[in-house]
Amino acid sequence: MIGRILALKKAGVLGLNARNGDYIFHYNQRKYYPLVDDKILCKERMIRYDLPVPDLIGVLREMHEVADVSDMLGDRKEFVVKPANGSGGDGILVIVGRQGDYFLDADGRMVDMDTLEHHITNVIGGIYSLGGQPDAAMIESLVHFDPAFSRLTYHGVPDIRVIVFKGYPVMAMSRLPTRRSHGKANLHQGAIGVGIDLGSGITMGGVSGNSAVSHHPDTGAAIAGFHVPGWNQILDMSARCYEAVKLGYLGADIVLDRDLGPLILELNARPGLNIQIANRRGIRHRLDAVDAIGDAKHTPSERAVWSMRNLGERKAEPVVESATASSLPP
Amino acid sequence: MKRDSQWITLSLLLIAFGGLIFAYKVVRLGFPPYPDMESAAWTIQAKLELTPERGAVRANLVLPSRPTGYDIAQENFVSRGFGLTVKDGDYQREADWAIRRLRESKSLYYRALVIPATSRRNFAPRPDYPAPPELEEPFATAARDLVNEVRAESADTESFAAAMLNRLTGSRPDENMDLFLADVETFRDRVDLAQTLLAGARIPTLQLHGIRLDQDAQRAHLETLLAVYNGDEWLVFDPVSAEEGLPADFFIWWTGRGDLADVKGAHISDLQISTRHRVKRSLELAQQRSELQISRISLISTLQLPIQTQAVYEILLLIPLGILVIVLLRNFVGLSSFGTFAPVLIALAFRETELLKGIGLFVMIVSLGLFFRFYLERLRLLLVPRLAAVVTIVVLLMTAISIISDQFGMETGLSVSLFPMIIVSMVIERMSVIWEERGATASIKEGIGSLFMAALAYLVMSVDVFAYWVTVYPELNLMLLGVIIALGRYTGFRLTELRRFKPLVMQQKVPE
Numbered sequence: 001m002i003g004r005i006l007a008l009k010k011a012g013v014l015g016l017n018a019r020n021g022d023y024i025f026h027y028n029q030r031k032y033y034p035l036v037d038d039k040i041l042c043k044e045r046m047i048r049y050d051l052p053v054p055d056l057i058g059v060l061r062e063m064h065e066v067a068d069v070s071d072m073l074g075d076r077k078e079f080v081v082k083p084a085n086g087s088g089g090d091g092i093l094v095i096v097g098r099q100g101d102y103f104l105d106a107d108g109r110m111v112d113m114d115t116l117e118h119h120i121t122n123v124i125g126g127i128y129s130l131g132g133q134p135d136a137a138m139i140e141s142l143v144h145f146d147p148a149f150s151r152l153t154y155h156g157v158p159d160i161r162v163i164v165f166k167g168y169p170v171m172a173m174s175r176l177p178t179r180r181s182h183g184k185a186n187l188h189q190g191a192i193g194v195g196i197d198l199g200s201g202i203t204m205g206g207v208s209g210n211s212a213v214s215h216h217p218d219t220g221a222a223i224a225g226f227h228v229p230g231w232n233q234i235l236d237m238s239a240r241c242y243e244a245v246k247l248g249y250l251g252a253d254i255v256l257d258r259d260l261g262p263l264i265l266e267l268n269a270r271p272g273l274n275i276q277i278a279n280r281r282g283i284r285h286r287l288d289a290v291d292a293i294g295d296a297k298h299t300p301s302e303r304a305v306w307s308m309r310n311l312g313e314r315k316a317e318p319v320v321e322s323a324t325a326s327s328l329p330p
Numbered sequence: 331m332k333r334d335s336q337w338i339t340l341s342l343l344l345i346a347f348g349g350l351i352f353a354y355k356v357v358r359l360g361f362p363p364y365p366d367m368e369s370a371a372w373t374i375q376a377k378l379e380l381t382p383e384r385g386a387v388r389a390n391l392v393l394p395s396r397p398t399g400y401d402i403a404q405e406n407f408v409s410r411g412f413g414l415t416v417k418d419g420d421y422q423r424e425a426d427w428a429i430r431r432l433r434e435s436k437s438l439y440y441r442a443l444v445i446p447a448t449s450r451r452n453f454a455p456r457p458d459y460p461a462p463p464e465l466e467e468p469f470a471t472a473a474r475d476l477v478n479e480v481r482a483e484s485a486d487t488e489s490f491a492a493a494m495l496n497r498l499t500g501s502r503p504d505e506n507m508d509l510f511l512a513d514v515e516t517f518r519d520r521v522d523l524a525q526t527l528l529a530g531a532r533i534p535t536l537q538l539h540g541i542r543l544d545q546d547a548q549r550a551h552l553e554t555l556l557a558v559y560n561g562d563e564w565l566v567f568d569p570v571s572a573e574e575g576l577p578a579d580f581f582i583w584w585t586g587r588g589d590l591a592d593v594k595g596a597h598i599s600d601l602q603i604s605t606r607h608r609v610k611r612s613l614e615l616a617q618q619r620s621e622l623q624i625s626r627i628s629l630i631s632t633l634q635l636p637i638q639t640q641a642v643y644e645i646l647l648l649i650p651l652g653i654l655v656i657v658l659l660r661n662f663v664g665l666s667s668f669g670t671f672a673p674v675l676i677a678l679a680f681r682e683t684e685l686l687k688g689i690g691l692f693v694m695i696v697s698l699g700l701f702f703r704f705y706l707e708r709l710r711l712l713l714v715p716r717l718a719a720v721v722t723i724v725v726l727l728m729t730a731i732s733i734i735s736d737q738f739g740m741e742t743g744l745s746v747s748l749f750p751m752i753i754v755s756m757v758i759e760r761m762s763v764i765w766e767e768r769g770a771t772a773s774i775k776e777g778i779g780s781l782f783m784a785a786l787a788y789l790v791m792s793v794d795v796f797a798y799w800v801t802v803y804p805e806l807n808l809m810l811l812g813v814i815i816a817l818g819r820y821t822g823f824r825l826t827e828l829r830r831f832k833p834l835v836m837q838q839k840v841p842e
Contacts, residue, residue: 017661018821125714
């Protein structure tokens with residue numbers, strides 16, 4: 001056991017206690033938490049800082065407003081209902097189509113207006129919020145994911161998670177929904193985590209739970225070697241989030257929209273640690289590298305470039321080779 | 331950086347402070363560190379029977395004042411018709427009974443509860459050096475010779491006294507000593523003689539009179555020991571055997587050449603001291619002892635509170651311990667549960683139901699509750715009314731379980747009422763949400779996790795010694811607080827993370 005602890009330390013793996021004690025406490029001031037915990041506030045911030053986000057259709061704060069939801073939606077066929085203070089992706093209802101009075105959710109199930117309203121009242125009641133406080137439901141436009149990703153996802157929207165430390169992107173991964181995760185990009189629910197090389201934006205090996213996967217279980221496509229489009233822009237956006245919400249250690253969740261390019265879906269003040277497993281790398285050495293830079297002022301793009309240069313995998317090699325390399329059994 | 335060391339200081343301070351109070355209570359006040367400890371206590375009684383002669387009667391009885399090794403916890407006097415005054419001195423206490431007219435024989439009683447003392451107090455103050463005895467010849471010369479002889483054979487006061495007492499036993503023929511011993515008739519004479527001879531060497535001495543607390547006795551035998559002052563402390567000798575040391579069971583009643591009782595206007599027809607052994611709970615004795623010492627520290631215990639409040643505090647004071655278990659399980663092992671401390675509250679309920687039955691009842695209520703909760707989901711109630719409905723259903727379920735189990739004569743079913751119903755309702759609510767969002771497996775897994783943590787917290791909290799410690803020594807919770815603060819700074823890996831991050835280490839081992 002001691003050996004394992006030492007090995008993990010050497011590999012620079014960050015544990016939950018260390019993340020909380022050494023990073024979140026130090027770099028994330030509590031007063032800025034609402035800026036990310038409340039998705040509505042977060043969206044306003046993002047817009048103020050010119051960061052692209054999915055359009056907000058409307059916000060429902062009171063029970064009596066729920067009756068107006070049908071007016072608010074008009075004849076929209078696609079939208080997403082989210083709890084403003086939800087956690088872990090709970091309570092998100094994705095509507096992808098409409099047939100008369102019925103909506104179609106991401107799994108292809110029929111949802112009638114009553115069910116939709118009930119879901120929204122649950123959200124407002126606070127069933128999904130931390131601590132069960134009354135919450136607000138936000139309805140935003142559906143992201144049409146970039147077809148570039150279509151071979152790597154089953155339903156749902158794959159997203160890209162970038163950990164940003166003191167404004168520097170330090171690690172990235174993509175979360176690919178699977179049939180098992182019911183189209184959700186949530187690793188706990190069975191989505192595949194894929195490490196992305198910061199330097200090149202090329203995916204590396206995938207991880208499902210704790211085991212390595214080389215191919216998407218539902219589409220059969222090879223996971224490694226995929227070049228994420230607009231990588232520079234993604235890192236640039238992530239770096240700018242630091243100025244927007246002033247959190248020293250944050251996770252930016254980004255989706256690629258077919259028409260709008262990368263959009264920031266949400267930010268996280270306590271980003272999970274699975275990204276290390278997806279990347280097969282401990283994150284600590286990179287955090288230390290950023291710490292070593294000191295407090296010199298750099299613009300977000302300078303920081304993004306620094307990260308690409310310094311935190312990329314040493315062997316960011318051509319597509320085919322890295323694909324075979326990572327499909328080797330560990 | 332200053333703030334970084336603050337927690338260590340605070341944590342250590344709390345641990346030290348709690349530990350000090352605890353140590354003081356155990357060592358100085360004699361609070362027993364373990365429950366159900368018993369100590370020996372003695373009831374001693376002096377009975378003074380007076381036969382009137384004429385006129386007013388005054389009776390004076392010396393009371394034990396500072397019996398080394400013992401404390402006097404309770405005293406009472408039985409002396410109907412007599413006026414009683416107790417003279418309290420530092421080293422001398424007396425009871426004075428007086429009556430103007432005594433028609434017939436009458437017994438006066440003094441009774442005391444004697445408990446072992448935790449601190450050693452001297453039975454007498456530092457004495458002055460005695461004047462050399464004024465003796466007539468040939469005694470003066472004999473005494474001088476004896477002193478000189480013994481001094482030649484001894485190194486210090488202690489060995490001098492021992493050697494002198496040895497000669498007194500007459501085991502060795504000695505002309506000088508024989509001269510003195512010729513006049514010795516009683517035991518008291520012998521002790522007086524020892525004092526005279528030691529005074530010849532200007533060694534302060536003191537007679538100690540007392541009884542042995544070793545068995546129940548109707549008529550305890552009064553013994554006399556001789557205390558010799560060596561300049562720093564009193565040494566106690568048996569004047570007959572010349573053995574040194576105060577026997578542990580020797581209870582010093584009074585000191586000096588005086589008598590135990592002194593009566594005017596009557597004569598003592600009987601004076602008897604009886605002893606009775608009693609076994610008392612150490613805790614009770616400690617409380618009595620702390621009353622004697624008027625120690626505020628001893629107030630730091632819930633034992634002074636009304637009995638019902640005590641019962642409540644026994645539970646409340648155990649909570650930090652249960653919470654410590656949760657802290658360890660969450661931050662060191664890495665388990666998760668519904669609600670941060672909900673398992674502790676469930677564990678408290680287990681205290682009443684016993685573990686297995688408690689788990690059974692809990693599972694039963696939660697399963698039934700979930701069943702109704704899923705039905706409620708279909709009714710599309712708003713959140714708060716739905717929660718209210720769940721709570722109501724839980725209450726009804728608990729009542730039903732109690733009534734049914736009562737009909738079948740099973741008592742455990744009755745204790746179901748102690749389950750924290752709000753907590754149970756929240757668990758049901760959370761489980762059903764997770765059930766829907768992440769599936770039955772995740773939900774049941776987390777439910778079992780919570781139950782496991784509750785069971786573990788219960789097992790720790792149900793250790794009798796812990797319950798005893800926190801009630802008698804609430805300051806131990808200060809130490810617990812210190813430990814919890816220190817644990818709060820643990821940023822190492824959790825046990826489950828060793829498994830979780832295993833792939834990251836495995837990869838490192840692959841040669842590049």
